[in-house]
Amino acid sequence: MKMTIKRSILVAAVALGFAAPAFAAGPAIEYQAQNWSFNGPFGTFDRGELQRGYQVYKEVCAACHSMKYVAFRNLRDIGFTEAEVKALAATFQVVDGPDDSGEMFERPALPSDKFPSPFPNEKAARSANGGAYPVDLSLVAKARVGGPDYLYALLTGYKEPPADFTVGEGLHYNEAFPGHQIAMPQPLNADQVTYADGKPATVEQMARDVSAFLMWAAEPKLEDRKRMGLKVMIFLIIMTGLFFAAKKRIWRDVH
Amino acid sequence: MADNTSGFYSNPLVKWIEYRLPVFSAFDHMVGTQYPAPKNLNYWWNFGSLAGLCLVIQIVTGIVLVMHYTPHTSLAFDSVEHIMRDVNYGWLLRYMHANGASMFFIAVYIHIFRGLYYGSYKQPREILWFLGLIIFLLMMATAFMGYVLPWGQMSFWGATVITNLFSALPLVGEPIVTWLWGGFSVDNPTLNRFFSLHYLLPFVIVGIVILHILALHQHGSNNPLGIDTKGPQDKIPFHPYYTIKDLFGIGVFLIFFSFFLFYAPNFLGHPDNYIPADPLVTPEHIVPEWYFLPFYAILRSVPDKLGGVLLMFGAILILFLLPWLDTSKVRSAKFRPIYKQLFWVFVLACVGLTYAGGQPPEGLALIIGRVCTVYYFVHILVLMPLVGWFEKPHKLPASISEAVLKGDAAPGAAGSKA
Numbered sequence: 001m002k003m004t005i006k007r008s009i010l011v012a013a014v015a016l017g018f019a020a021p022a023f024a025a026g027p028a029i030e031y032q033a034q035n036w037s038f039n040g041p042f043g044t045f046d047r048g049e050l051q052r053g054y055q056v057y058k059e060v061c062a063a064c065h066s067m068k069y070v071a072f073r074n075l076r077d078i079g080f081t082e083a084e085v086k087a088l089a090a091t092f093q094v095v096d097g098p099d100d101s102g103e104m105f106e107r108p109a110l111p112s113d114k115f116p117s118p119f120p121n122e123k124a125a126r127s128a129n130g131g132a133y134p135v136d137l138s139l140v141a142k143a144r145v146g147g148p149d150y151l152y153a154l155l156t157g158y159k160e161p162p163a164d165f166t167v168g169e170g171l172h173y174n175e176a177f178p179g180h181q182i183a184m185p186q187p188l189n190a191d192q193v194t195y196a197d198g199k200p201a202t203v204e205q206m207a208r209d210v211s212a213f214l215m216w217a218a219e220p221k222l223e224d225r226k227r228m229g230l231k232v233m234i235f236l237i238i239m240t241g242l243f244f245a246a247k248k249r250i251w252r253d254v255h
Numbered sequence: 256m257a258d259n260t261s262g263f264y265s266n267p268l269v270k271w272i273e274y275r276l277p278v279f280s281a282f283d284h285m286v287g288t289q290y291p292a293p294k295n296l297n298y299w300w301n302f303g304s305l306a307g308l309c310l311v312i313q314i315v316t317g318i319v320l321v322m323h324y325t326p327h328t329s330l331a332f333d334s335v336e337h338i339m340r341d342v343n344y345g346w347l348l349r350y351m352h353a354n355g356a357s358m359f360f361i362a363v364y365i366h367i368f369r370g371l372y373y374g375s376y377k378q379p380r381e382i383l384w385f386l387g388l389i390i391f392l393l394m395m396a397t398a399f400m401g402y403v404l405p406w407g408q409m410s411f412w413g414a415t416v417i418t419n420l421f422s423a424l425p426l427v428g429e430p431i432v433t434w435l436w437g438g439f440s441v442d443n444p445t446l447n448r449f450f451s452l453h454y455l456l457p458f459v460i461v462g463i464v465i466l467h468i469l470a471l472h473q474h475g476s477n478n479p480l481g482i483d484t485k486g487p488q489d490k491i492p493f494h495p496y497y498t499i500k501d502l503f504g505i506g507v508f509l510i511f512f513s514f515f516l517f518y519a520p521n522f523l524g525h526p527d528n529y530i531p532a533d534p535l536v537t538p539e540h541i542v543p544e545w546y547f548l549p550f551y552a553i554l555r556s557v558p559d560k561l562g563g564v565l566l567m568f569g570a571i572l573i574l575f576l577l578p579w580l581d582t583s584k585v586r587s588a589k590f591r592p593i594y595k596q597l598f599w600v601f602v603l604a605c606v607g608l609t610y611a612g613g614q615p616p617e618g619l620a621l622i623i624g625r626v627c628t629v630y631y632f633v634h635i636l637v638l639m640p641l642v643g644w645f646e647k648p649h650k651l652p653a654s655i656s657e658a659v660l661k662g663d664a665a666p667g668a669a670g671s672k673a
Contacts, residue, residue, distance in 0.1 A: 147526075220340060221340075225350075225520070236506060240503065243499065246503075254496065
């Protein structure tokens, strides 16, 4: 019997091993795994990295990309104070209404408002971007195979195309993008932003920061989840140990 | 019976209630001291209670999720994100429910394979087996419709592909698909009815589970030796022996569950389902959840759509015939040298189908899918009846207690008892 159990476990392991790449069915481009601070069972977000990432998002990405599931109040999670969030929100205008006379009006954003989108709708976004739609970035880090590793590879993947590769009209060559032709022109250039903490704004640095920020935007409860996971695991392991001891004791006399 | 059973209990309150409503004795007969079980059940017998636990987890988390979810094409995706971001512990509920579905299928698949290995479907447990298969079919329908509810890309396109399968039926196919959709494409009426049925079917499953347990209690559990219990020396009361063993199993299972829940909650999902449904953009590869991949592989291994659909449904329906297709009188594969080997080939074929189902249907994956599909049907329809005829089984022990005293007639059996 031991033999069959062993064998079954082996089969199950093989099954999982087989199945893992199956879920990732898609473009077979390998992305280099980055050493993110939020990796692993004890990983947490690096607040400084997220704040720099937010700056890159706000000053570069947000020109075309919306992030409609994230609210200004959420920025407190990445280390901004309540006053900072209030002041920051107030620098944006949002449409509200209708007011008592039935008119829509603009007002400064409140911490409870979601990030305003750069375009009123998809048609407007496409029309302003040569027919391409800049996707909403709220979930992009979970909506792509490779997650933040892919985003980093994409943002640093703008290269000269190989000699035998023809890039279509209005498209750009990118190593990481499936098919290697992407409508988005290279978004990040060296020194495009000026970091408050004095970090040199290289393309790699900005790509890293904004990829981490996008991971936070997609999975804001990641730290809560891992923290609770540790407690639950410790509890379950102790509980299971006690059950095992009780089982052995109760079964001692069964033959 | 009611006025006698109160005498079994010493606690005055229990006695008082039992005298009027015999719930305590009913419970005792169900999973307590009054339910005798074979003394040699191994850990593969844990997966029935684990599947039951999963059903409870799914229903409880599901009911709470519904308090925050909105079944409308323009709001469903947003409401799921609302759950993930703004509802207290909403992320925990949703990840529990999504991963819980996978855990449920893992438990049920192991439970089914255990039944196959130890011949649990054989006389007199045929109806028990049927009820299990009905639960499995209902689970598949429930899981499929549940996956549509977040209204992501895979939700939408999975629903489109699977409902479209019915269009393969001659004459009635197209009207049936329109009827299923409630329109001319997968749209809001489809989402609404799937939501309604996704809430209904789990309770139907609960009903069938009760019948499943009722059928189980009629003749009691099968056991690793596959021989009938001969008397009290072969049995032990379910409580405390199997309650504690099940609790230990639940602990191990919850640790496994928690690993996915807390550290890899999206590993078993598909990234495309974090993209809102878009009827104008088809994902490059439409793949169902992992637990449907074997059947998806069977579907796609047939070049003809109708043929593929029939074969896919046939793959499950022929399992209803197992009690008669398996001609061997010996239940446990332990005493069946040839069937035992073939069982593992069958498991391998199912693993191969799972792999093939997740790949684009071309090249090696398609070949693997086809070979495994052929084996799946040959195993059940040809090998099982034939092996039952020609195989010479090992000698069965006279009774469970005899085998147990002799060390289970197989080396290493002590591991499960200690």
